[in-house]
Structures are given as structure tokens and as C-alpha cells.
Amino acid sequence: MLNLSELEKLGHSCGFTHVALLKVSTIDLLPEVREMCEKNTCHMYGKNWCCPPGVGTLEECAARLKKYENGILVQTVGQLEDALDGEGMMETEAAHKEHFDEMRDKLLEKYPNMLSIGSGCCTRCKKCTYPDAPCRMPDNTFASMEAYGMLVTSICQKNDLPYYYGPCTISYTGCFLLE
Numbered sequence: 001m002l003n004l005s006e007l008e009k010l011g012h013s014c015g016f017t018h019v020a021l022l023k024v025s026t027i028d029l030l031p032e033v034r035e036m037c038e039k040n041t042c043h044m045y046g047k048n049w050c051c052p053p054g055v056g057t058l059e060e061c062a063a064r065l066k067k068y069e070n071g072i073l074v075q076t077v078g079q080l081e082d083a084l085d086g087e088g089m090m091e092t093e094a095a096h097k098e099h100f101d102e103m104r105d106k107l108l109e110k111y112p113n114m115l116s117i118g119s120g121c122c123t124r125c126k127k128c129t130y131p132d133a134p135c136r137m138p139d140n141t142f143a144s145m146e147a148y149g150m151l152v153t154s155i156c157q158k159n160d161l162p163y164y165y166g167p168c169t170i171s172y173t174g175c176f177l178l179e
């Protein structure tokens with residue numbers, strides 16, 4: 001049984017604005033999300049071991065999730081100057097990645113077999129080795145919820161965590177599957 005208040009305290013100390021319990025049974029991996037990746041609007045499709053198709057098929061991703069029942073959702077919510085504040089969006093995204101790395105390091109002490117699933121593509125290396133050579137840091141990287149085929153808004157909703165915090169805000173969400 002996970003202790004939410006302990007995990008919230010840890011999450012807030014890493015900089016996250018919100019932490020919520022996550023039931024792994026609420027996660028569906030959807031071919032429609034993969035189809036959105038295939039449209040390649042982010043220009044990362046087929047360029048990174050942590051993005052489709054390098055991250056594995058939906059069946060392979062589902063097999064990784066099968067080992068877990070409980071985890072947490074973690075969120076960083078940022079304030080924007082206006083709806084077109086790209087700088088504010090990038091700053092919030094970078095902050096979220098920092099919070100995620102710090103939380104991951106702390107959680108690994110207690111949950112060495114956990115599965116980390118973040119947001120955005122892996123940016124550990126200047127140029128990813130995909131597809132010519134194996135990942136340089138397979139134990140120190142993670143795919144995004146979208147790459148797994150998860151519809152983040154729906155998973156938040158099913159676990160009583162808001163996704164939208166009002167005009168001129170942006171939120172980034174990741175999760176840790178712990179037990």
C-alpha cells in the first residue's frame with residue numbers, strides 16, 4: 001500500500017506541483033495515440049529509442065506494465081504570460097524534466113524495480129544512437145506516457161487528478177509505477 005502523503009512530500013520537495021495515486025488498471029495503451037505519433041508533428045518519430053517505433057510495440061509496452069499494480073502520477077504546472085508564451089512552456093517542460101530526474105533518483109532507493117514513464121522524448125545524448133547502435137544509457141532513460149500509447153488526460157481523469165488548471169497555465173505529467 002503506497003503512502004500518498006509521504007510520496008506527496010517527496011514529490012513537492014523535488015518541485016512537482018501535484019502528486020496522485022495511480023491505479024495501473026486504469027491505463028489503456030491506445031493505437032490512436034500511436035497514430036498521432038506517426039503523424040510526426042514533433043519530428044521525433046523514428047529518431048529515438050524512447051519514441052515509437054524504437055520504444056517497442058504496444059504489446060511489448062503492455063508487457064512491461066503488467067508487473068505493476070500501483071504507482072503515482074506527478075505533475076508540474078506552470079504559469080504562462082499568455083496562451084502563446086512558448087518560452088514559458090519550454091521553461092516548465094525543462095523544470096518538469098529536472099523534477100522527474102530528482103524524484104526518480106530518490107524513489108529508486110526504495111523501489112529499485114520501478115518503471116519510470118515521463119514526458120517528451122529522451123534528451124540525454126546530443127544525438128540518439130537510434131537505430132544504428134544500442135541505447136547508450138538503457139538504465140538511465142525512460143519513454144514518455146504518449147510513447148507508451150497513453151492518453152494522459154484520460155488517465156489523469158480516472159485517477160482524480162486535474163490536467164487543465166485554467167487559462168495561461170500548462171501542465172506536464174509523468175508517472176512512476178512502483179509496486
Ligand code: SF4
Binds near residue numbers: 049122
Ligand atoms: S540515452 Fe541517448 S541513446 Fe539512449 S534513448 Fe536517450 S538519447 Fe537515445
